[in-house]
Amino acid sequence: MKIALISENSQAAKNGIIHEALTSVAEPFGHEVFNYGMYTAEDDAQLTYVMNGLLTGILLNSKAADFVVTGCGTGMGSMLACNSMPGVFCGLVIDPTDAFLFNRINDGNAISMPYAKGFGWAAELNLQDCYRKLFEEEGGLGYPEERAEIMAKNRGVLSGLKDVTCQDMMTVLKNIDQDLLKSAVAGEKFEEYFYPNSQDDEISGYLRSL
Amino acid sequence: MKIALISENSQAAKNGIIHEALTSVAEPFGHEVFNYGMYTAEDDAQLTYVMNGLLTGILLNSKAADFVVTGCGTGMGSMLACNSMPGVFCGLVIDPTDAFLFNRINDGNAISMPYAKGFGWAAELNLQDCYRKLFEEEGGLGYPEERAEIMAKNRGVLSGLKDVTCQDMMTVLKNIDQDLLKSAVAGEKFEEYFYPNSQDDEISGYLRSL
Amino acid sequence: MKIALISENSQAAKNGIIHEALTSVAEPFGHEVFNYGMYTAEDDAQLTYVMNGLLTGILLNSKAADFVVTGCGTGMGSMLACNSMPGVFCGLVIDPTDAFLFNRINDGNAISMPYAKGFGWAAELNLQDCYRKLFEEEGGLGYPEERAEIMAKNRGVLSGLKDVTCQDMMTVLKNIDQDLLKSAVAGEKFEEYFYPNSQDDEISGYLRSL
Amino acid sequence: MKIALISENSQAAKNGIIHEALTSVAEPFGHEVFNYGMYTAEDDAQLTYVMNGLLTGILLNSKAADFVVTGCGTGMGSMLACNSMPGVFCGLVIDPTDAFLFNRINDGNAISMPYAKGFGWAAELNLQDCYRKLFEEEGGLGYPEERAEIMAKNRGVLSGLKDVTCQDMMTVLKNIDQDLLKSAVAGEKFEEYFYPNSQDDEISGYLRSL
Numbered sequence: 124m125k126i127a128l129i130s131e132n133s134q135a136a137k138n139g140i141i142h143e144a145l146t147s148v149a150e151p152f153g154h155e156v157f158n159y160g161m162y163t164a165e166d167d168a169q170l171t172y173v174m175n176g177l178l179t180g181i182l183l184n185s186k187a188a189d190f191v192v193t194g195c196g197t198g199m200g201s202m203l204a205c206n207s208m209p210g211v212f213c214g215l216v217i218d219p220t221d222a223f224l225f226n227r228i229n230d231g232n233a234i235s236m237p238y239a240k241g242f243g244w245a246a247e248l249n250l251q252d253c254y255r256k257l258f259e260e261e262g263g264l265g266y267p268e269e270r271a272e273i274m275a276k277n278r279g280v281l282s283g284l285k286d287v288t289c290q291d292m293m294t295v296l297k298n299i300d301q302d303l304l305k306s307a308v309a310g311e312k313f314e315e316y317f318y319p320n321s322q323d324d325e326i327s328g329y330l331r332s333l
Numbered sequence: 334m335k336i337a338l339i340s341e342n343s344q345a346a347k348n349g350i351i352h353e354a355l356t357s358v359a360e361p362f363g364h365e366v367f368n369y370g371m372y373t374a375e376d377d378a379q380l381t382y383v384m385n386g387l388l389t390g391i392l393l394n395s396k397a398a399d400f401v402v403t404g405c406g407t408g409m410g411s412m413l414a415c416n417s418m419p420g421v422f423c424g425l426v427i428d429p430t431d432a433f434l435f436n437r438i439n440d441g442n443a444i445s446m447p448y449a450k451g452f453g454w455a456a457e458l459n460l461q462d463c464y465r466k467l468f469e470e471e472g473g474l475g476y477p478e479e480r481a482e483i484m485a486k487n488r489g490v491l492s493g494l495k496d497v498t499c500q501d502m503m504t505v506l507k508n509i510d511q512d513l514l515k516s517a518v519a520g521e522k523f524e525e526y527f528y529p530n531s532q533d534d535e536i537s538g539y540l541r542s543l
Numbered sequence: 544m545k546i547a548l549i550s551e552n553s554q555a556a557k558n559g560i561i562h563e564a565l566t567s568v569a570e571p572f573g574h575e576v577f578n579y580g581m582y583t584a585e586d587d588a589q590l591t592y593v594m595n596g597l598l599t600g601i602l603l604n605s606k607a608a609d610f611v612v613t614g615c616g617t618g619m620g621s622m623l624a625c626n627s628m629p630g631v632f633c634g635l636v637i638d639p640t641d642a643f644l645f646n647r648i649n650d651g652n653a654i655s656m657p658y659a660k661g662f663g664w665a666a667e668l669n670l671q672d673c674y675r676k677l678f679e680e681e682g683g684l685g686y687p688e689e690r691a692e693i694m695a696k697n698r699g700v701l702s703g704l705k706d707v708t709c710q711d712m713m714t715v716l717k718n719i720d721q722d723l724l725k726s727a728v729a730g731e732k733f734e735e736y737f738y739p740n741s742q743d744d745e746i747s748g749y750l751r752s753l
Numbered sequence: 754m755k756i757a758l759i760s761e762n763s764q765a766a767k768n769g770i771i772h773e774a775l776t777s778v779a780e781p782f783g784h785e786v787f788n789y790g791m792y793t794a795e796d797d798a799q800l801t802y803v804m805n806g807l808l809t810g811i812l813l814n815s816k817a818a819d820f821v822v823t824g825c826g827t828g829m830g831s832m833l834a835c836n837s838m839p840g841v842f843c844g845l846v847i848d849p850t851d852a853f854l855f856n857r858i859n860d861g862n863a864i865s866m867p868y869a870k871g872f873g874w875a876a877e878l879n880l881q882d883c884y885r886k887l888f889e890e891e892g893g894l895g896y897p898e899e900r901a902e903i904m905a906k907n908r909g910v911l912s913g914l915k916d917v918t919c920q921d922m923m924t925v926l927k928n929i930d931q932d933l934l935k936s937a938v939a940g941e942k943f944e945e946y947f948y949p950n951s952q953d954d955e956i957s958g959y960l961r962s963l
Contacts, residue, residue: 449874
């Protein structure tokens with residue numbers, strides 16, 4: 124999978140720790156990690172948790188990323204913003220069992236974690252354990268496994284619900300505050316990572332035109 | 334506030350414990366609790382976590398409820414379904430500090446909690462502590478308080494984002510699978526609790542016509 | 544109650560936060576808090592977690608304190624050291640429900656908490672919530688309450704076990720490495736707080752003679 | 754290592770789940786697991802958490818076991834009882850990071866876990882993750898590793914403290930309530946597991962003579 128890491132401004136200083144934990148776990152399983160920043164609290168391109176959500180929507184709907192790892196101080200704001208977007212199913216993950224069950228049952232395409240609340244000494248160990256649960260096996264295997272089918276069915280119903288409740292991504296891009304959108308894609312490496320990986324010409328074209 | 338409690342089928346047997354914890358905490362603060370069920374695992378009207386989300390959307394958009402307390406085994410499915418709906422900002426709350434910070438910072442209108450994962454002996458104590466943090470003071474006071482204003486601003490941007498990404502509730506009701514919708518409002522006490530409290534004639538009218 | 548706060552060197556910088564949380568909660572319930580330090584990481588008198596345990600044993604066995612609040616990075620070392628001492632029953636408390644159940648069931652006379660692991664943003668809120676559970680009601684009320692009697696009986700058996708397994712405090716003081724002992728009572732305010740509150744002349748006399 | 758599992762009466766019904774989780778993790782690392790029971794809530798030999806502690810002291814001081822896994826409803830009572838015994842350093846472990854840090858820093862010889870509080874759906878996953886952290890590597894490696902030496906030094910000081918504060922095991926066995934002692938070693942498989950593994954003839958002899 125192509126995994127995108129997105130950090131917002133309040134926890135930008137921890138981007139390095141998170142990136143290190145994520146790559147150390149995900150790359151040995153054959154996944155590729157793209158760090159979209161913020162990289163430090165002083166980055167020119169400042170991302171709020173709302174922009175995190177918008178950027179997550181762009182990466183997943185364009186298939187530039189298969190999975191997004193994001194978060195904020197409590198994880199809540201980024202989670203809310205991500206889940207506002209079409210086609211994004213973002214879990215709030217605090218411990219390894221959350222991560223395991225989210226992957227087994229909900230099989231979403233994004234997680235948000237708290238990087239300030241509860242984030243003390245040795246917190247990078249918990250990050251690694253959570254990422255391992257997410258990325259060591261495919262999603263949707265069910266827990267317990269004999270309930271995999273009914274869980275898959277409910278995911279299908281949820282997905283159908285979201286198709287009805289959400290606008291499609293191009294409509295979102297056109298109608299959203301264009302300054303917010305520009306800020307969401309202003310990261311130093313957005314261009315380098317996004318355009319070669321995007322599989323949606325319409326989204327890519329629109330973003331290039333900004 | 335009018336607080337609605339919604340339980341889905343996998344944790345329906347715990348509806349009584351949750352209701353007891355919620356009323357014992359919320360009513361002394363002057364809030365009113367409406368228990369929309371499920372009441373037992375054997376209820377005729379079976380709610381999945383997806384229907385939880387749809388029902389939450391109906392209650393909040395019609396203003397029949399000001400706040401929704403829901404959940405499922407891990408809390409994740411109900412949270413995802415709730416956040417798929419227009420105008421719903423549903424936190425995942427596991428401990429009292431989550432509840433406090435969600436209320437102070439995110440000031441949402443729904444929470445989802447895990448009622449199976451981590452739900453062992455004395456779990457009703459944690460429920461009470463979480464509810465107390467949510468309902469003992471108004472939302473949005475900020476934490477730390479001097480950041481209340483910037484937090485409010487970000488909530489406004491998030492709310493604007495969601496207005497763009499989501500269809501309005503009437504469009505959702507008309508386009509959603511009508512069997513799913515009927516199931517979501519089939520609870521034994523829906524009629525008794527919803528219609529006298531709904532403040533949206535269009536939503537009420539549409540649901541009556543089903 | 545007379546509550547003593549003891550911090551060891553690795554988390555000494557957080558003594559102020561802990562003291563503030565403890566006094567803000569305990570004093571309104573009529574308890575008195577004595578801060579035995581360490582006060583800053585640079586204090587002349589350096590306490591290790593082992594000395595925390597020894598000092599806890601001194602304060603409780605002399606009745607200079609009725610309850611000790613201590614901890615270390617994970618809470619584990621201080622807990623182990625405290626529980627090595629005669630007459631000390633020290634719980635490891637991480638969340639408010641731990642605190643509540645420890646007070647209700649185990650009714651010990653000390654707690655150790657983690658002040659580095661899991662200690663992130665807003666951690667002082669959790670401290671306050673834990674202290675509130677400990678100090679807002681008397682110990683040993685039982686949970687559930689109808690089991691209070693059997694719980695009290697088990698505590699009595701445990702106390703009897705410890706009487707057999709441990710040396711008495713004076714024997715400990717005389718046989719322990721006297722440099723370790725001197726270090727444990729070298730805090731800036733030990734003299735001011737301890738001697739007026741100690742109710743055991745033999746312990747006081749021995750410590751004065753060092 | 755020889756790992757002993759001990760369950761007390763309130764959580765005896767979960768002995769099977771715990772044993773399954775423990776063996777599935779520990780045996781592949783080459784460890785041997787001895788299940789001392791209780792096996793079911795209806796066992797003839799009823800163990801309280803205090804007896805858990807006494808039995809733990811017997812197993813570790815006789816070297817019949819190298820490590821003890823025990824617990825109770827909250828884990829607290831068993832932890833207190835274990836730490837009352839000479840030569841026992843029992844951590845309270847709730848999550849995998851606790852287990853990891855306890856093994857790395859405190860390098861104790863027993864853990865107590867909560868098997869009721871927080872023990873909900875999928876709790877066996879957390880058990881496995883905790884056991885893995887404990888048993889996949891040797892103890893005392895330090896965290897961070899460059900502090901291994903200072904951590905080892907503190908453990909030595911703690912061990913010395915406990916040598917002074919505690920009676921030796923034979924003194925404990927002789928002075929303890931002999932009915933309590935008989936109950937602690939009355940388990941169905943005590944004889945089968947203990948005597949062939951004990952490396953202390955005096956302890957074995959005394960227990961046989963009861």
